[in-house]
Amino acid sequence: MCKRCLDGLTPIAGSCCGQxxxxxxxxxxxxxxxxxxxxxxxxxxxGYGIYEGxxxxxxxxxxxxxxxxxxxxxxxxxxxxxxxxGRVDLLAPVPLHRKRQWERxxxxxxxxxSELGRICGIPVDGVLLRRERATxxxxxxxxxxxxxxxxxxxxxxxxxxxxxxxxxDDVITTGATMSECARVLKQAGAARVVxxxxxxxxxxxxxxx
Numbered sequence: 001m002c003k004r005c006l007d008g009l010t011p012i013a014g015s016c017c018g019q020x021x022x023x024x025x026x027x028x029x030x031x032x033x034x035x036x037x038x039x040x041x042x043x044x045x046x047g048y049g050i051y052e053g054x055x056x057x058x059x060x061x062x063x064x065x066x067x068x069x070x071x072x073x074x075x076x077x078x079x080x081x082x083x084x085x086g087r088v089d090l091l092a093p094v095p096l097h098r099k100r101q102w103e104r105x106x107x108x109x110x111x112x113x114s115e116l117g118r119i120c121g122i123p124v125d126g127v128l129l130r131r132e133r134a135t136x137x138x139x140x141x142x143x144x145x146x147x148x149x150x151x152x153x154x155x156x157x158x159x160x161x162x163x164x165x166x167x168x169d170d171v172i173t174t175g176a177t178m179s180e181c182a183r184v185l186k187q188a189g190a191a192r193v194v195x196x197x198x199x200x201x202x203x204x205x206x207x208x209x
């Protein structure tokens with residue numbers, strides 16, 4: 001990955017939803033429809049950049065071509081999000097099902113969380129969340145379908161009473177997966193849960209009905 005391509009990884013510019021961070025592309029800075037409807041389970045979320053162009057390509061190279069060093073390049077760019085998120089006691093990667101992780105050989109969210117923890121000096125708990133069951137791919141599913149698809153798919157391995165936890169993943173699409181993870185962590189006692197990702201999809205990229 002050359003410097004020119006890495007320099008093309010630019011942060012989200014302009015306004016975005018105050019809760020989930022989805023870019024609006026206009027002057028609005030209020031909540032999106034999903035957050036106004038109470039469908040976002042995490043308290044605050046942001047992606048470094050929009051899931052398109054060079055950033056989309058880099059994430060795909062990390063996930064599918066096993067270019068693991070790109071995790072650090074992405075984490076370096078995500079570090080500012082940690083500062084914006086407020087208090088963070090612990091980083092927790094979104095887990096893959098063991099079968100999917102065995103097939104891929106690694107969990108990209110865990111790589112990102114590990115690098116982010118080293119950069120920001122925050123503890124990482126790579127096994128705090130467990131994926132209880134394999135789910136169908138979320139690609140092509142509407143938001144309500146995504147929510148149903150991941151409902152009950154995660155469990156917390158231990159209590160996190162009073163902790164402020166930051167979930168880490170490569171992409172936030174509608175936020176359904178992060179929301180379900182946040183719900184589980186709050187049931188385990190988390191005081192606040194934020195969602196951090198390398199990229200955030202535009203609402204126009206997904207069906208949110």
